[in-house]
Amino acid sequence: MSPDTIRMWLRERVAFYVERDPEEIDPDVELVEIGLDSVFAMSLSGDIEDEFGVFVEPTVAWDHPTVNALTGYLHDVVVTI
Numbered sequence: 110m111s112p113d114t115i116r117m118w119l120r121e122r123v124a125f126y127v128e129r130d131p132e133e134i135d136p137d138v139e140l141v142e143i144g145l146d147s148v149f150a151m152s153l154s155g156d157i158e159d160e161f162g163v164f165v166e167p168t169v170a171w172d173h174p175t176v177n178a179l180t181g182y183l184h185d186v187v188v189t190i
Contacts (some may be wrong), residue, residue, distance in 0.1 A: 110161075110187050116180040123176060124154050136176035145170060161187050 114118060116136060122130040123140060126149040140150070145183065150170035157165050163186050173179040 110184070112180050112184045115183050115187070116176060118160065119176045119179055119183075122153055126153065134176060136180070139174045140170050140176070140179075141174065157183065163187060 117131070120131040120134040120136065122140075123143060125133050125144060127134075127144040129143075145153070151167050154165050154167050154169050157169065158162070161183060165186075169182070170179065173182045
């Protein structure tokens with residue numbers, strides 16, 4: 110799976126939670142600044158597990174605080190499985 114595919118999916122999920130268009134989600138801005146709160150971050154970690162079939166810590170959105178950081182992390186994890 111390409112980083113671009115992962116990035117697009119993440120932007121769509123984050124946009125869903127913060128009720129914005131995916132195009133409005135800047136992949137270099139911290140998720141908390143975009144409006145992602147702890148409840149939505151936990152939901153996002155579950156979405157990631159469901160979509161990519163990998164286990165991630167519930168803190169994954171805080172450990173990798175931007176869409177681009179999270180994309181890089183997930184790309185590394187998904188490629189190794």
